[in-house]
Amino acid sequence: MCGIIGYVGKRDGLSILLKGLERLEYRGYDSSGIAILQNKTIKYVKKAGKVEELKSSLKQSPLMGKVGIAHTRWATHGEPNDINSHPHLDITGKIALVHNGIIENYQDLKKILYEENINCVSDTDSEVLVQLISLIYNKSNKLSFQDSVRAALKEVVGAYGIVVICSDFPEMVISARMGSPLVLGLGDDEYFIASDASPIIEHTRDVIYLDDGEMAVVNDNKYYISNINSKKIISKVVDSIDLSIQEIEKGEFSHFMLKEIFDQKHSITDTMRGRLNFKDGTTFLGGIIDQIESIKSASRIYITACGTSWHAGLIGKHLIEYYARIPVHVEYASEFRYRNAIIDNDTVLLAISQSGETADTLAAIKKGKNKGALVLGICNVVGSSISRVTDAGIYTHAGPEIGVASTKAFTAQVTVLIMLALKLGRKMGIAKTKGKKIIQSLNKISKDVAYILNSYEDIKKVAEKTSKAENFLYLGRGINFPVALEGALKLKEISYIHAEGYPAAEMKHGPIALIDEKMPVVILAPHDNTFLKILSNIQEVKSRKGIIITITDRPNSELTNLSDYVLIVPKTHQHVFPITSSIILQILAFELALLKGCNVDKPRNLAKSVTVE
Numbered sequence: 001m002c003g004i005i006g007y008v009g010k011r012d013g014l015s016i017l018l019k020g021l022e023r024l025e026y027r028g029y030d031s032s033g034i035a036i037l038q039n040k041t042i043k044y045v046k047k048a049g050k051v052e053e054l055k056s057s058l059k060q061s062p063l064m065g066k067v068g069i070a071h072t073r074w075a076t077h078g079e080p081n082d083i084n085s086h087p088h089l090d091i092t093g094k095i096a097l098v099h100n101g102i103i104e105n106y107q108d109l110k111k112i113l114y115e116e117n118i119n120c121v122s123d124t125d126s127e128v129l130v131q132l133i134s135l136i137y138n139k140s141n142k143l144s145f146q147d148s149v150r151a152a153l154k155e156v157v158g159a160y161g162i163v164v165i166c167s168d169f170p171e172m173v174i175s176a177r178m179g180s181p182l183v184l185g186l187g188d189d190e191y192f193i194a195s196d197a198s199p200i201i202e203h204t205r206d207v208i209y210l211d212d213g214e215m216a217v218v219n220d221n222k223y224y225i226s227n228i229n230s231k232k233i234i235s236k237v238v239d240s241i242d243l244s245i246q247e248i249e250k251g252e253f254s255h256f257m258l259k260e261i262f263d264q265k266h267s268i269t270d271t272m273r274g275r276l277n278f279k280d281g282t283t284f285l286g287g288i289i290d291q292i293e294s295i296k297s298a299s300r301i302y303i304t305a306c307g308t309s310w311h312a313g314l315i316g317k318h319l320i321e322y323y324a325r326i327p328v329h330v331e332y333a334s335e336f337r338y339r340n341a342i343i344d345n346d347t348v349l350l351a352i353s354q355s356g357e358t359a360d361t362l363a364a365i366k367k368g369k370n371k372g373a374l375v376l377g378i379c380n381v382v383g384s385s386i387s388r389v390t391d392a393g394i395y396t397h398a399g400p401e402i403g404v405a406s407t408k409a410f411t412a413q414v415t416v417l418i419m420l421a422l423k424l425g426r427k428m429g430i431a432k433t434k435g436k437k438i439i440q441s442l443n444k445i446s447k448d449v450a451y452i453l454n455s456y457e458d459i460k461k462v463a464e465k466t467s468k469a470e471n472f473l474y475l476g477r478g479i480n481f482p483v484a485l486e487g488a489l490k491l492k493e494i495s496y497i498h499a500e501g502y503p504a505a506e507m508k509h510g511p512i513a514l515i516d517e518k519m520p521v522v523i524l525a526p527h528d529n530t531f532l533k534i535l536s537n538i539q540e541v542k543s544r545k546g547i548i549i550t551i552t553d554r555p556n557s558e559l560t561n562l563s564d565y566v567l568i569v570p571k572t573h574q575h576v577f578p579i580t581s582s583i584i585l586q587i588l589a590f591e592l593a594l595l596k597g598c599n600v601d602k603p604r605n606l607a608k609s610v611t612v613e
Contacts, residue, residue, distance in 0.1 A: 002027060002028045002071060002072060002073050002074055002086070002098075002099075002100040002195070002607075003021065003024025003025065003026075003027035003028055003071065003072040003100075003194075003195050003199075004024070004069070004070075004071055004098050004099075004100055004161060004163055004182070004193070004194060004195045005017055005020030005021060005024060005069070005070045005071075005192070005193070005194045005195075005199050006068070006069040006070070006098075006163040006165075006173050006175065006192065006193035006194070007020075007066075007067065007068055007069075007173075007190070007191070007192055007193075008066070008067045008171065008172075008173045008190065008191050008218050009066060009067075009187065009189060009190025009191065010066060010189055010190060011066065011190065012064070012066070013036050013065050013066050013067060013068040014034065014036060014058070014062070014063050014064065014065070014068070016192075016203070017034050017036075017068050017069075017070040018034070018051070018054075018055060018058070018070070019199065019202075020070060020192075020194060020199030020200075021034075021051045021054070021070050021071075021072050021199075022051055023198040023199040023248065024072055024194070024195060024196070024198060024199055025050065025051050025072050025602070026256075026402045026403070026404060026601070026602070026607070027072065027074065027195060027196075027607055028072050028073050028074030028607045029050050029051070029072060029073075029074070029602050029607075030048065030049070030073055030074060030075050030080035031046065031047065031048045031049065031072075031073045031075070031080045031081070031082070031084065031085035031086075032046065032047060032049075032050070032051050032053075032054045032070070032071060032072040032073065032085065032086075033045060033046025033047065033054065033070065033071055033085045033086050033087050034046070034054065034058070034063060034068060034069070034070040034071075034087070035068055035069050035070075035087040035089070035096040035098075035165065036063040036064070036065035036067065036068035037065045037066075037067040037068065037165060037167060037170045038063060038064055038065040040167050040170050041093075041167055042089065042093060042094065042095075042096050042165065042167050043063050043065070044063075044087055044089065044096060045057050045058055045061050045063065046082060046085035046086065046087065047082055047085060048080050048081045048082050048085060049080075050602070051072060067165060067170060067171060067172075067173060068165070069087055069096060069097075069098050069163045069164075069165055069173070069193075070087075070098070071085075071086035071087060071098035071099075073085060073086055074607040076102055076125070077102070077106070077123060077124045077125040077126070078122055078123030078124045079123070083121060083122050083123075084122045084123055084124050086098045086099065086124075086126060088122065088124065088126055088127040088130045089130065090130050090131050090133065090134030091118055091131065091134060092134060092138070093167075094134075094166055094167045094168060095130055095133060095134050095137070095164065095165070095166045095167075096130070096164070096165050096166075097126065097129060097130035097133070097162055097163070097164045098126075098162065098163050099126035099129060099160055099161070099162045100160070100161040100162075100180040100195060101158060101159035101160040101161055101178075101179055101180040102125060102158050102159055103125040103126070103128060103129060103156055103157070103158040103160065104157045104158035105155075105156070105157040105158065106125035106128040106129075106158075109128045109129075109132055109155060109156075110128050112132070112135075113128065113131050113132065113135065116135055118131050118134075118135060125158075129152060129156065129160070129162065130164070132152040132155065133148055133149055133152040133164065136148040136151045136152055137166075145166050145168065145169055145172070145174075146174060146215075146217055147231075149164055149174050149176065149215070150215065150228055150229075150231070153176055153178070153215075153228055154228070154229065156178075158178075158179075159178060159179030159180050159359065160176065160177070160178050160179065160180055161175075161176075161177050161178075161179075161180030161181060161182045161195060162175065162176050162177075163175045163182075163193050169219065171219055171220055171221075172217065172218065172219040173191070173193060173217075173218045173219075174215065174216070174217050174218075175193045175210070175215070175216045176210075176214065176215040176216070176228060177210040177211065177212060177213075177214055177215075178212050178213060178228075179212060179359060179362070180195075180357075180359075181195055181196060181209075181210075181357045181384070181385060182194070182195065182209075182210045182216075183195075183196060183197055183200065183207050183208065183209050183210065183383075184207060184208045184209075184210065184216050184218075184223065184225075185197075185200035185203065185204045185206065185207050186204060186206040186207065186208065186223075186238065187203050187204040187206075188204075189221055190203070191218045191223060192204065193216070193218075196355075196357075196381075197241045197243060197383075198243075198248050198400065198402075200241070201241050201243050201244075201245060201248070202245055205240050205241045206238050206239075206240060206241075207238070207239050207240075207241055207383075208225065208236045208237070208238055208239070209236075209239065209383050209388070210225070211388070213227055213228050213229065214226070214227065214228065214234060215227075215228050239383055242382065243400065247399050247400050248400045248402060255403065255590075255600050255601050256402040256403040256601045257403035257405055257407060257494070257586075257590055257600050257601055258590060258600075259403075260401055260402070260403050260407045260408045261407050261408070261453075261583065261586050261587060261590065262453060263398070263399060263408045264407070264408050264411055264449050264583060265446055265449050265450055265453065266446065267397070267398040267399055267408040267411070267412055268408075268411055268412060268415050268445050268446065268449065268579065269445065269446045270397040270398070270399070271396050271397045271398065271412040271415045271416060272415060272419065272442060272445075273397070275419055276419075276439050276442060276443065277439075278436070278439055278443070280426070280432060280435070281422075281426065281431075281432040281433065281434065281435025281436035281437075281439055282422060282423055282426040282432075282435050283419040283420075283422050283423045283439075284423075285394055285419060285420065285423055287392055287393050287394045287395065288376060288392045288393065288394060288420075290392065291374060291376065291391065291392045292423070292424070292427060294348070294374050295326075295348050295374070295376075295424060296324070296326075296424060296427055296428060297346070298326060298346055298347060298348040298374070299327075299344075299346040299347065300326070300327045300328070300329065300342070300346070300347055300348075301320060301326055301327070301328045301329070301347075301348045301349075301350060302328075302329050302330075302331055302336070302341065302343070302347065302348070302349045302350065302368070302373075303316055303317060303328060303329070303330045303331070303350045303351075303352065304330075304331045304332070304333045304336050304349060304350070304351050304352075304361060304364040304365075304368075305330075305332075305333060305351065305352040305353060305358075305361060306332060306333050306334060306353075306358055306360055306361060306610065307406070307489070307610075308354075308406040308409070308410050308486060308489065309352040309353055309354060309358075309361075309406075309409075309410075309413060310330065310332055310333075310352075311410070311482045311483075311485050311486040311489070312352055312410055312413035312414050312417060312482075313330045313350075313352055313417075314330050314481070314482035314485070315414050315417060315479055315482045315483070315578050316328070316330070316350070316352075316414075316417035316420070316421070317329075317330050318478065318479040318482075318575075319417055319418055319420075319421035319422075319479070319575060320417075320420070320421045320424065322421065322425075322575075323421040323422055323424060323425025323426075323428070323430055324421060324424035324425050324427075324428050325428060326424070329341075331364070332360075333351070333358065333360040333361040333363065333364040334360040336364045336367070337360065337363045337364050337366075337367050343367070343368060343371040343372070343373050344371065344372055344373070345372040345373070347368070347371070347372075347373040347374070348373060348374045348375075348376065349364070349365065349368035349373045349374070349375045349376070350376045350377075350378065351364060351365050351368075351375065351376070351377050351378070351379075351386055351390065352377075352378045352379070352413055353377070353378075353379050353380075353384075353386050354379065354380045354381075354396075354398075354401060354406055354409040354413075355379070355380070355381055355384060356377070356379035356380065356381040356384020356385055356386035356387050357381075357384055357385050357386070358386075358610050359610060360610070361386065362385055362386065362389070365377075365386065365389055365390060366389075369389075369391075374391055375389075375390045375391050376390055376391065376392055376393050376394075377390035377392075377393030377394075378393060378394050378395075378396065378413055378416050378417070379393065379395065379396070380395065380396045380397075380398050380401065380409050380412065382395060394416050394419075394420065396409065396412035396413055396415070396416055397412065398411075398412035402601070403600070403601050404493070404494075404601065404602060404603055404606050404607065405490055405493045405494050405589070405600075405603065405606075407583075407586045410486065410582065411579050411582060411583065414578055414579050414582075415442070415579065418438065418442065418575060418576070419442075422435055422438060422439070437573060438573045438575055438576065440573075441572045441573035441575075441576040442573075442576060444572075445572075445576065445579065445580070447570070448569065448570040448572060448576075448580050449580065449583060451569075451570050452569055452570075452580060452583050452584060452587075453583075455567070455568070456587060458567060459567060459584055459587045459588055459591065460587070460591045462549055462565045462567065462588060463588055463591035463592045463595060464591075464595065465565070466520045466547060466549070466592070467592055467595040467596065469497065469518060469519065469520050469547070470497065470498065470518070471497070471498045471499065471500075471514065471518075471519055472488065472491055472497060472498070472499040472500075472519075472520050472521075472522060473488075473499070473500055473502065473507075473511055473514065473515070473519060473520070473521045473522070473546075474487045474488045474499060474500065474501040474502070474521075474522045474523075474524075474585075475501075475502055475503075475504040475507060475521060475522070475523045475524065475534075475537060476501070476503070476504060476523075476524035477503060477504045477505065477524075477530040477533060477534055478528070478529075478530050479574070479575065479577075479578055480524040480526065480530075480577065480578060480581070481501070481502075481503045481504075482501075482578070483524055483578045483581055483582050483585070484501035484502065484503075484504075484522070484524060485501035486501070486582055486585065487499075487501060487522060487582065487585035487588075487589070488500055488501035489501070490585060490586055490589035491588075491589045491592060491593075493589075493603050493606060494589055494590065494593040494598055494600050494603045495589060495592045495593035495596050495598055496596070496598060496603075496604070497592065497596070504523070504530075504533070504534055504537040505533065505537070507537060507540065507541075508540070512540065512544065515541055515544040515545075515546040516544065516545060516546070517545040517546070517547070518547075519546050519547060520546070520547040520549055521541045521546045521547065521548055521549065522549045522551065522585070522588070523537065523538055523541070523548060523549065523550050523551070523563075524551050524577075524581055525538070525550050525551065525552040525559065526552060526553050526574060526577045526581070527552070527553060527554045527571075528574040528577075535558065535559070535562075538550065538559070538562050538563065539562060542562050547564050548562060548563045548564050548565070549563070549564065549565045549567065549588075550562075550563040550565070550566045550567070551567045551568075551569065551581050551584055551585075552566065552567075552568060552569070553568070553569050553570065553571045553572060553577060553580075554571060555568055567584050569581055569583075569584065
């Protein structure tokens with residue numbers, strides 16, 4: 001869960017690397033560092049804290065050179081401090097390495113190093129790898145530096161995305177991947193290596209995505225890609241990045257998260273563009289068109305995901321079972337891979353991930369494929385690992401999401417799941433009129449989102465009135481229970497306020513004991529078949545003096561009298577309500593976090609793309 005950037009070319013490497021780190025900081029921000037080849041010597045600066053801390057240190061110790069590597073870290077092994085920051089250097093000071101991933105057998109490798117009188121100075125697993133490369137390179141007269149890196153990687157158990165430089169080869173940069181994403185950018189007489197495309201797009205649009213088990217060597221203004229184990233040269237397709245600089249910058253907004261909340265005026269529509277069939281009350285999903293019959297005939301569907309995407313999956317379960325009548329099981333990817341689930345040729349596995357790089361979800365995909373399931377993906381990043389390893393899939397078109405707490409990616413995922421469920425339902429025989437009703441609601445969603453955003457000040461006032469609360473409870477029924485979970489997660493992630501989401505009926509089975517005059521209770525109350533039951537839950541909270549925040553699509557006098565605050569979304573289809581109501585919850589969490597003085601875009605201990613298991 002770290003950000004890597006490497007450069008080799010004719011320009012000033014420091015400015016490119018620093019700018020790249022700023023673009024990548026959403027992937028990890030508890031320490032950072034840079035190593036540059038300067039007069040055939042590796043010079044480096046690394047610092048605990050955010051990239052700004054590194055920039056301050058570099059003013060005192062400037063680096064100059066045209067070949068270098070840099071890293072921004074989310075700590076796994078070893079606390080965030082200067083010593084544990086990357087890059088790591090070998091004992092000779094001639095080799096530097098940055099690493100994303102986890103080396104599971106680092107203790108065994110450390111023993112081998114110790115027997116060779118090589119002691120690591122940091123607490124990280126990453127340093128073990130650079131010391132092992134150095135040991136092999138310096139002990140063998142027969143192996144090239146490239147082959148020394150290969151030999152070291154063959155000893156590694158775990159995941160890695162690495163970039164390595166050596167002062168003996170001042171124009172060479174080596175990168176390799178196994179489980180952690182890397183992309184090679186091809187410029188005009190220059191090359192870039194990064195964890196994702198964000199630090200590359202202002203320099204080039206031409207990229208090559210490395211796959212697991214591949215190594216890229218850039219040297220003397222040329223590059224080649226080969227298999228790590230066999231050394232076989234691999235011919236790769238050069239892809240083009242379809243991304244703009246403006247999409248990864250805040251623009252007029254104070255925070256990325258706020259920008260991305262407001263982006264939903266168009267990101268949801270972008271996800272639906274060209275996919276709604278108004279005449280037939282169905283959808284067109286080109287990415288899975290050849291798999292529809294297989295999905296229809298499946299005995300079961302597993303949806304697997306993590307975090308916010310898992311919440312989207314729970315909504316997807318309601319939708320698919322409602323429209324297509326296929327049994328759906330929603331699984332945490334981190335648990336699914338270790339469970340003896342029933343998976344066979346009649347199983348469909350649907351993996352959901354914003355980044356398309358979530359390590360646990362990729363492991364679940366591998367398990368599904370090995371057992372013969374049809375594996376589909378829903379992700380937001382073209383060229384990501386999930387988009388390449390699944391049999392087919394559907395892209396959301398939310399655009400880059402930089403804020404760590406997911407907003408527009410979640411609503412785009414739910415939008416895709418509505419379209420998928422409707423597609424399957426129409427194929428299974430549900431009435432055209434039923435399909436048209438939900439499509440009509442989807443078609444006006446940009447206006448509904450605009451209405452909610454225009455009500456921003458009303459939501460902000462609720463946050464101001466409840467900012468002293470230490471606990472929140474979120475309640476929803478049916479398809480809106482996952483929305484309650486997502487609302488609680490948003491609040492926890494960015495404000496550090498303890499919050500729990502519950503099925504409203506389950507409140508009586510425990511959480512009701514917590515309710516008092518200090519407890520805000522956020523209640524999702526659409527006018528669907530659960531409304532009267534929700535009304536009873538509100539009365540139960542009221543009788544215990546809880547602070548009631550009701551989100552509804554049709555306020556009435558009873559709701560108004562019972563609630564302390566009523567927040568309104570436009571009247572919509574019951575299956576679209578989860579999208580519009582979740583935007584209110586995003587704004588509420590954002591404003592509460594601001595009032596508490598939290599770093600909304602970079603909440604403590606979290607990173608955007610979880611590329612370690």
